[in-house]
Amino acid sequence: MTTKLFGEPVRRREDARLIIGRGRYLDDIGSGALAAAFVRSPHAHARITDIDVEGALDVEGLIAIYTYEDLAGPMAEPLPILIPHPQLHAPRTGYSLANGIVNHVGEPIVMVVATDRYIAEDACDRIAITYEELPVVVGVDAAREAAHWVHEDIPDNIGAIHHQETGDVEAALAASKNTLSFTQYIERSACIPMEGKGVHARWDADDASLRVYTSTQASTSVRAAIAAKLELSLDKVEVIAPDVGGGFGVKIVHPWPEELLVPLAAINLGREVKWTEDRREHFISSAHERQQRQEITVGYDDDGRLTALDVHVWHDHGAYTPYGIIVPINTATQLLGPYDIPVYRARINSVYTNTVIVTPYRGAGRPQGCYAMERTLDRIADALGLDRFVVRERNLIQPDQFPYDWGLTFQDGRPLIYDSGDYPGLLAKLKTLADWDGFEARRAEAATRGKLLGIGMAPYVEGTGPGPYEGGHVQVLGSGKVLVSTGLTSQGQGHETVFAQIVASELGVSIEDVEVHTGDTRRFAYAVGTFASRAAVMSGNAVALAAQGVREKALRIAADVLEASPDDLEIDEGLIQVKGVPGTSIPLRTVAVLSNPLRYAFDEAAKQATQFAKAGADDTAPVAEGDAPGLEHTDYYSPVRSTFASGAHAVEVEIDPATWEIEIAKYSVVHDCGTVVNPMIVEGQVHGGVAQGVGGALYERMAYDADGQLQNASFMDFLMPYASEVPDIAIDHQETRSPLNPLGIKGAGEAGVIPGTAAIASAIEDAVGRRIASMPISPTELYDLVRNPDSEMTATAGRRAGTGVTS
Amino acid sequence: MTVDSERTITLTVNGVPREATVPVRRLLSDALRHDLGLTGTHVGCEHGVCGACTVLVDGAPVRSCLMLAVQVDGHEVKTVEGLATDDNRGGQVLHPVQEAFRECHALQCGFCTPGFLMTISAGLEGRDSSAELTEEEVDDMVGGNLCRCTGYANIKKAVHHAAEAMKEAR
Numbered sequence: 001m002t003t004k005l006f007g008e009p010v011r012r013r014e015d016a017r018l019i020i021g022r023g024r025y026l027d028d029i030g031s032g033a034l035a036a037a038f039v040r041s042p043h044a045h046a047r048i049t050d051i052d053v054e055g056a057l058d059v060e061g062l063i064a065i066y067t068y069e070d071l072a073g074p075m076a077e078p079l080p081i082l083i084p085h086p087q088l089h090a091p092r093t094g095y096s097l098a099n100g101i102v103n104h105v106g107e108p109i110v111m112v113v114a115t116d117r118y119i120a121e122d123a124c125d126r127i128a129i130t131y132e133e134l135p136v137v138v139g140v141d142a143a144r145e146a147a148h149w150v151h152e153d154i155p156d157n158i159g160a161i162h163h164q165e166t167g168d169v170e171a172a173l174a175a176s177k178n179t180l181s182f183t184q185y186i187e188r189s190a191c192i193p194m195e196g197k198g199v200h201a202r203w204d205a206d207d208a209s210l211r212v213y214t215s216t217q218a219s220t221s222v223r224a225a226i227a228a229k230l231e232l233s234l235d236k237v238e239v240i241a242p243d244v245g246g247g248f249g250v251k252i253v254h255p256w257p258e259e260l261l262v263p264l265a266a267i268n269l270g271r272e273v274k275w276t277e278d279r280r281e282h283f284i285s286s287a288h289e290r291q292q293r294q295e296i297t298v299g300y301d302d303d304g305r306l307t308a309l310d311v312h313v314w315h316d317h318g319a320y321t322p323y324g325i326i327v328p329i330n331t332a333t334q335l336l337g338p339y340d341i342p343v344y345r346a347r348i349n350s351v352y353t354n355t356v357i358v359t360p361y362r363g364a365g366r367p368q369g370c371y372a373m374e375r376t377l378d379r380i381a382d383a384l385g386l387d388r389f390v391v392r393e394r395n396l397i398q399p400d401q402f403p404y405d406w407g408l409t410f411q412d413g414r415p416l417i418y419d420s421g422d423y424p425g426l427l428a429k430l431k432t433l434a435d436w437d438g439f440e441a442r443r444a445e446a447a448t449r450g451k452l453l454g455i456g457m458a459p460y461v462e463g464t465g466p467g468p469y470e471g472g473h474v475q476v477l478g479s480g481k482v483l484v485s486t487g488l489t490s491q492g493q494g495h496e497t498v499f500a501q502i503v504a505s506e507l508g509v510s511i512e513d514v515e516v517h518t519g520d521t522r523r524f525a526y527a528v529g530t531f532a533s534r535a536a537v538m539s540g541n542a543v544a545l546a547a548q549g550v551r552e553k554a555l556r557i558a559a560d561v562l563e564a565s566p567d568d569l570e571i572d573e574g575l576i577q578v579k580g581v582p583g584t585s586i587p588l589r590t591v592a593v594l595s596n597p598l599r600y601a602f603d604e605a606a607k608q609a610t611q612f613a614k615a616g617a618d619d620t621a622p623v624a625e626g627d628a629p630g631l632e633h634t635d636y637y638s639p640v641r642s643t644f645a646s647g648a649h650a651v652e653v654e655i656d657p658a659t660w661e662i663e664i665a666k667y668s669v670v671h672d673c674g675t676v677v678n679p680m681i682v683e684g685q686v687h688g689g690v691a692q693g694v695g696g697a698l699y700e701r702m703a704y705d706a707d708g709q710l711q712n713a714s715f716m717d718f719l720m721p722y723a724s725e726v727p728d729i730a731i732d733h734q735e736t737r738s739p740l741n742p743l744g745i746k747g748a749g750e751a752g753v754i755p756g757t758a759a760i761a762s763a764i765e766d767a768v769g770r771r772i773a774s775m776p777i778s779p780t781e782l783y784d785l786v787r788n789p790d791s792e793m794t795a796t797a798g799r800r801a802g803t804g805v806t807s
Numbered sequence: 808m809t810v811d812s813e814r815t816i817t818l819t820v821n822g823v824p825r826e827a828t829v830p831v832r833r834l835l836s837d838a839l840r841h842d843l844g845l846t847g848t849h850v851g852c853e854h855g856v857c858g859a860c861t862v863l864v865d866g867a868p869v870r871s872c873l874m875l876a877v878q879v880d881g882h883e884v885k886t887v888e889g890l891a892t893d894d895n896r897g898g899q900v901l902h903p904v905q906e907a908f909r910e911c912h913a914l915q916c917g918f919c920t921p922g923f924l925m926t927i928s929a930g931l932e933g934r935d936s937s938a939e940l941t942e943e944e945v946d947d948m949v950g951g952n953l954c955r956c957t958g959y960a961n962i963k964k965a966v967h968h969a970a971e972a973m974k975e976a977r
Contacts, residue, residue, distance in 0.1 A: 011909060018917030019905040021847020021887035025918060028846035116841075118832065194851045194859060194918040194955050245849070245918030246955050279852040492916025492956050680912050684957060688915065691958030715856035715953065723949045723959035752958075 006505040009680035012497045013516075014243075014490075023243040026198030026215045026276065033200060033272035034063055036262055037120035039110035039127050040285055041102035044138070044354040044708020045150070046131035048100055051110060055126035061119035064269060065127070066111040066261065068097045074229045075260065082254070083324030088160040092151055092352070093320045096229075096257040102131075103150060103319035104355050105708055106284030111261050113273055136354045136708045140185075140293045140316040143351035150319060150352035157352045159321050162328045165345035166407045172308030172343035176299025180379055183295045184773040186368050186757065188316070188702035189695065190288040191361045192720060193491070195245020196277035197286060199258050201266035209236040212263050215244050217252040218529030219519045220487050225255040226263055241519030247491035248692070249360035250287045252531040253323055283713035288702050289327060289361035291316040294372045300380050304391040306341050311372060313348040316358060323359040325350055329411040330365030330463075335373045336406065338423035338459050338646060339395040344408075354708045360531060362692055363753045366462055371775065374458040374758035378765065382795045388762065389427070389436055389457060396423040411532075412466035414641035420736050426459060426648050426670050433732045434650035434668040442652070452655040453665065454767025458755035459648035464673075464747025465537025465738075466642045471526050472543035474503055474550045475632035478605045480574055480589035482507065482514045484546075486539040487527020489519030493749060494681045495535055499543050501677055502743070506547035508571030509588065526636075533645065533747025536677060541637035541741045549633030554591045557631075561586055561594065592631040597622035643738040645746035647671035649690075649755040651727075653763040660779040660786070662698055662764060664727035672734040674746035682748045683731055689752015690729050695721045696753070697760035697776050769797025816880035820845065821889025829876045835869075836860040838876035839886060847887040847921050851953065858952030861922040862886050868929045887921035890928060903976070904928045907969035908962075915956030922952050927966055936977055940970040 017023055053065050068076070079093040098109045110127055114120035135148035143150070143157040150157055173179055200213040210232060216222050216239075223239035226232070244251065258275050266273040277286070292315050299308035315328045325348075332346035377395070381388040397404050397418065404418040431437065439455045446453035473485045484503050490496065500514040517523050518539075519530075528538070555566040558576040562569070562584055570579050577585035593609050601607040608614075611622075623629055652666040669686055676682050699719035703711040712718045737744030757775045765772040770785050771792035777785075785791050815828045820843060827842045834853075839845045839862065848871060851859030855873040862871045863885040891899040904927050907913065914920040930948035934940075945966045949959060 012912065014917070015909040015914060018914060018920055019887075019901070019908050019924065020891055020899070021845070021921055023847070023917050025846075025849065027840070027850070031841060031844065117837075118830065192955060194857065194916065194953065195849070244916065246916040248955070279854065492914075492918075494915070684912050684915060684961060687958035687960045688956045689958075692955070714854055715852045716854060720953055720955070722951070722953060723963065724946060726958050726960070729958070729960060 005501045005511055007676060008678065010497055010501055010511065010678055012494050013500060014494065014496045025195055025243045025245050026200060026213060029213050029242060030200045030202070030272050030274045033274040034113050034115060034269065035117040035120045036265060036273055036275035037112050037117060037124050038108045039112070039124045039129065041098065041105055041107045041109055043102060043131050043133055044105050044136045045134040046102050047134060048098060048102065048109065048129060049132050050130040052128040055128060056112065056123040059114070059119060059123040059126065061115035062112070062123045063115065064113040064265060066097065066265065067109070068095060068099045071096060073231060075264065079255065079257065079322060080225065081324065082322050083326055085160070085324050087162050088321060088325050090154045090159045091321045092159065093322050096260050105710060106281070106356060108257050108285065111265065113265050113269065136706070138353055138355060138704050138706060138708050140291055140314045140351060143316060143353045144293070144314050150354055154352060158349050159317060159352055160325045160328065160350040162325050162332055162348040162350065163346070164332055164408045167343040169308050169310045169343050169345035173297060173299045173310060176307040177301045178383070179297060179299045180383060181297040182379060182773065183293065184375060186290055186292050186371055186775050188288045188291040189361065189700040190702065191248035191250040192282070193246025193248055193250065196279065196282040197251065197256060197258065198276040199262040200272065200274040201263040202272045203266045203270060205270055210263055210267065211238045211240070213240050213242050214259050215251060216241050216254060217247045217489050217491060217531060218254050219489055220521055220525060220527040221529060222254045222259055223521045226260060229255065229260050230263060230267065239521045241489040244489065244491040247530065248362040249364060249531065251491065252529055253287055253359045279715065280713050283718065284356060284710055287357050287359040288318065289358050289364070290368060290696065292331065292368045296372055296376055298376050298380065302384065304380050304384050304386050304394055306339060306395050308343040309341050309376070311335060311346045315348050315350045316353050317350045318353055318355045318357040320357050322357060326411050327358060327360055327365035331369040333408055333410050333416050334366040334461065334463060335369030336461070337370065337373045338397055338421070338461050339373070340397045340401070355704055362689065362750045364532065364750070366460065366750070366754045367693070367696065367757050370458055370460045370755050371758045371761065374755070375761060378762050385795065385799060389431060392459065393424070393427055396427065398424065410463055410642055412642055417641060418461065418644045419738050419740050421461070421644060421646050421672065422734060422736050423459065423646060425734055426646060426672060429670040429732045429734060430457065430648040430650055430668060433670060433730055434666070436650065446654055450657065452657055452767040453652060454655070454763040454765065455650065455652045456759045456762025456766055457648065457650040458758035458762065459646065460751070460754040461644050461646045462533065462751050462754060463642040464533035464645050465639065466532050466534055467639050468528060469636050469638035470528060470538035470542045471524060471634060471636040472539060472546035473524055473632065473634045474543060474546040475630065476550060476554070476588055476592040478589055478593040480513055480587065482509055484514060484516045484543055485523040486518055486543055487524040488530045488535055488539050491530065493535060493685070494678065495539070498536060498677045498681060499539060502540055502544050503547045506544050507551055509574045513574060533749035533751070537643060537741060537745045537747050538637055540677065540745055541743050542635060544743055545635035545637060546633050549635055550631060553595065553633065554588055554631055557591045557595055558586050595631040596629040637741065639740050641740070643674065643740050643746045645673045645748065645751055647751050649759045651759045651763050653760065653767055655764070655767050660783040662779060662782065664694060667727040668730045669752070670732045670734060671751055672736050673748035673751065674736060674738045675744035676735060677745065685748045686731055686752040687729060689750065690756065691721055691726045693753040693756020694726055694760070697757040699725060699776065701776055765794060769794050769800070814877050816877055818879050818881065819883045821885055827876070831875065831877050833876045834872055835874040835876045835879055836871035839871060845886050845888050849918050849921055851919060856953070857919065858926060859919045859922040861925045861952070863925055863929055866929065868926045887924055890924060902928055903969040903972040904931065904965070907965040907972065911961045911965040911968050913957060913961040913965035919952060919954045923949065923954070923962060926952060927969065931970055931973055936970065936973040940967060
C-alpha cells in the first residue's frame with residue numbers, strides 16, 4: 001500500500017460544495033413538491049374519540065388529508081420492531097398515524113398535504129380532534145411505581161428485563177471485605193442534529209417506481225421497509241440519503257411514520273410530496289435518550305480493588321420500543337470499562353413512559369454505563385481515602401490480558417471480547433496531559449481567588465464497528481476516474497474523504513481522481529447503516545478490499561499487455577509500471593478500457609478495445625471464464641465481532657460560590673481508536689463528542705412536566721451549548737491496532753461524548769464536597785444541594801476540612 | 808390566500824436584481840430558499856436562536872427566519888451563494904472565511920455552516936483588518952450560532968485563520 005494519503009490530515013472533499021451553499025440537503029430537493037404537515041397529539045396519553053376534518057376542507061390549496069382510516073394492509077399495522085430480542089418480552093410500537101390511542105405528546109394523528117407548507121399548516125389548525133384523556137406516566141420512577149400504565153396490557157410498565165452475569169454476584173459480595181450501595185440518576189437529552197428529519201418522494205406512474213430521498217442513517221433498510229409496508233417490489237424502490245445535516249443516532253431509527261406516509265401520498269396523488277420536520281416536531285416526535293435510575297452495589301478490598309459489581313438499572317424507553325433493547329444492552333456491557341471485574345451482574349428493567357421514544361443518541365447507553373462505573377470507583381476512593389486515579393490504575397485490565405473475554409453478550413449478539421488495548425498506557429498519558437499530580441496547587445490558587453476548583457476523570461471502553469457487514473464497490477472508468485460506492489450513509493463524518501484516502505492509497509491513484517458515493521441504493525443496494533462508530537471500520541475495510549480486487553485485476557490485464565509478471569508491477573499515480581523499469585508502463589485508465597472488450601468504438605479511447613484493434617489468440621474467449629468485463633470489484637467486510645476502542649478524559653471545573661456557576665477550566669482527552677485514517681477528522685469527532693458530553697452534563701435536559709408536556713421543546717429553552725459553553729480541549733493519541741480487521745481500525749464517532757457526565761460529576765463533587773447523584777446539574781441545583789443541610793458530604797471533604805468521616 | 812395577501816417585491820440578491828411575488832406572511836428564509844431557489848441558506852429552528860439562516864441585509868447579519876420577505880423589498884441581501892467572487896475566468900475566488908473553514912476543518916455536516924460564514928464574514932469585514940484579532944472578538948462572532956458537530960474549536964480557529972489572511976491581503 002502506498003501510504004502517503006492514509007493517516008494524513010487530508011482536507012475534506014465534501015467541503016468544496018458545502019462552503020459555497022451547494023450542499024443538497026433534504027429540503028433543498030423538490031422545489032415543486034406538495035408539502036405535508038402533521039396534526040400531532042397535544043396529550044401524552046389519550047383515547048381519540050373523534051377527528052373532524054370538515055373545517056379544513058375549504059382551505060384553498062388543500063390537496064389531501066389522511067388519518068388512520070385511510071391506511072390499509074401493512075400500513076394499517078403497527079410500525080416494525082426493528083431489533084427483536086428474546087428479553088424484550090412486551091414490545092410495542094406505534095402506528096404511522098395513531099389508531100385510537102396516543103401515547104406521547106407529538107404522536108402523529110393526521111397528515112395533511114397541500115400546495116405549500118404554510119397552507120398545510122393552516123389546514124392542520126382547522127382539524128378538530130376530540131380526546132378522552134388517560135392517566136400519564138412520566139419519568140422512570142413513575143413507570144417503576146406503576147400506579148398507572150402506559151399500555152393497558154402491560155400493568156408493570158416493563159417492556160424488557162435484560163439480565164447478564166459472569167458469576168454468583170451475591171456470593172461474591174458476601175465474601176467481599178467491603179461493600180457499598182447507592183442509587184443515582186441521569187436525565188434525558190437528545191441528538192438534536194441541526195437539520196431535522198425530512199422525506200421527499202416521487203412516484204413515476206409510467207414506470208411504477210418510487211424514488212425517496214430521506215435524511216436517514218440507513219437508506220437500504222428504509223428502502224426495504226417502504227417496499228414491505230407499501231407492498232412494492234424492492235426493485236421498484238430507490239432510497240437516497242442526500243447531504244444529511246447531522247444524525248447522532250436519531251436518524252438510524254426507521255421507518256419513521258413520515259418515511260412511509262410521504263411515499264404513500266406521492267403514489268396516491270401522483271405528485272411529488274415532501275415533509276421537512278420543524279424544530280418543535282423534532283423535539284416532540286423523534287427520539288431522546290439517557291434517562292436511567294441506577295442502583296449499584298459493589299464489593300472491594302482495602303486497596304480499592306473490585307471484587308464484585310451488581311447493577312440494577314431502570315431504563316426509561318419512552319412510549320414504544322422500535323429499536324429494541326440496544327441502549328440497555330450497551331449500558332449493561334459497556335459499563336465495565338477498562339476494568340478487570342471478577343464477578344458482575346447487570347439487570348436492566350426497560351420501562352414504558354408516556355414520552356418520546358428512546359433510541360440511540362451518540363454513545364447509546366454507554367455514557368450512562370460509564371457514569372455508573374466511574375461514580376462507583378469515585379465512591380470507593382472516597383470511602384478508602386485513596387486517590388481516584390490510583391483506584392482506577394489498580395483495577396485496569398493489563399495489556400497481556402487481551403483478548404479479554406467477559407463471558408457476556410454484546411449488542412451485536414456476539415461475545416463481548418475486548419480485542420486489544422493498552423489501558424495503563426492511556427491513563428499514564430492522561431495523568432501527564434491533565435497534570436493530575438499538580439492539581440492541588442491549582443486548587444489552592446483558585447481558593448485565593450475565592451473559587452472552588454475540582455478535578456475528575458473517567459476512562460471508557462467503547463465497542464465499535466459491529467457487523468453484520470458493509471460492502472464497497474470500486475470501478476475505474478476509461479477516463480481514469482475512480483468511482484467508489486458504499487451503502488452506508490454520511491451525516492458529516494467526512495466519509496467522502498476518508499474512503500477516498502483508503503482507495504487512493506490501496507489503488508495507487510491520485511485522490512483527485514477518486515469520487516465517493518454513500519447511502520444511495522441505486523449505487524449500492526446492500527448495507528446496514530451508520531451507527532455505533534462503525535463506518536470507518538466497516539466500509540473502510542470494505543472499500544479497501546474492493547480496491548484490492550480492482551488492483552489485482554488491473555495488474556493481471558497490464559501484465560498481459562506489458563508481457564510481465566503481475567508480481568513485478570506497481571501502480572503509482574494511476575500508472576502501472578514494471579518495478580525498476582521506467583518507461584515500461586500503461587495508464588490505469590487504458591487498462592480500464594481494455595478490460596471491457598468492445599464491438600463499437602464510441603470515442604477515441606474505446607477504439608483500443610474493439611475487436612479488430614488488437615491481434616488476440618483466436619482460441620480464447622474475449623472475456624475469460626470466471627472473469628467479467630470492466631475494471632471494477634465489489635467486496636464485503638464482515639467481522640466476527642466488534643472491536644473495542646478506548647480513552648480517558650479528565651476535567652477541571654471552577655465554581656463560583658457566589659453564583660454556583662460551573663465553568664470548565666480544563667478538559668483533557670486521551671483516545672485510542674486503533675489505526676487513524678485521517679487525524680484531522682478524528683480530532684473533529686472528539687471535539688464534537690466532548691461538546692455533547694458537556695451539554696449533557698451541565699445544560700441539556702428534556703423537561704417534561706407531570707402531564708407529559710415537554711416544557712422546553714425549542715432552542716430558546718433547551719440549552720444546547722454555544723461556543724461559550726464548550727471548553728478548549730487538549731488531546732493526546734494512542735494507537736492500538738485492532739487485530740480483527742485488515743486496516744486495524746476502531747471506531748471514533750461516539751467516544752468523545754461517553755465519559756463527560758461521569759468526569760464532570762466527579763469534578764463538581766471534588767470541588768464542593770457534596771455527593772452528586774443526579775446529572776445533569778445546573779447552578780441552581782448545585783446551590784440547592786450545597787445549602788441543604790441533609791445533602792451528603794463526601795468523606796474526602798470531611799478529611800480535607802479535618803472534620804467528619806475518616807476512613 | 809387571497810390576492811390582497813400577496814406582494815411583489817424587488818430586491819438585490821448577491822448583486823443581482825430579483826423580483827418575487829410572495830404571500831405577505833412568507834419568511835425571508837423561505838422566500839430565498841423556495842421562491843428564489845437559493846437553498847444555501849438553511850433553516851435550523853425557525854425561532855431565531857440557531858443562526859443557521861443568517862444572511863446579510865444591507866451588509867448586516869440578520870436571521871432570515873425572523874424577517875418577512877416583504878421587509879426586504881428594495882433592500883440588498885447577501886447569502887452564502889454570494890460570498891465567493893467571480894475570478895472572471897469562469898471560476899470563483901472563495902472568501903477568506905470559506906477558505907479558512909475548509910483549511911481548519913470547521914465544518915462537519917455543513918448544515919449550520921452558511922450561517923456561521925455569513926456572520927463571521929460580516930464581523931471580519933466590519934473591523935480594521937490590520938488590528939490584532941482578540942479572543943473576545945472571536946467569541947462575539949461565533950457566539951450566537953449553534954453547531955452540533957464541531958464543538959466550535961475549529962470554527963474559532965478558522966476565524967483567526969481568516970483574519971490572518973485578510974490582514975496579509977491588505
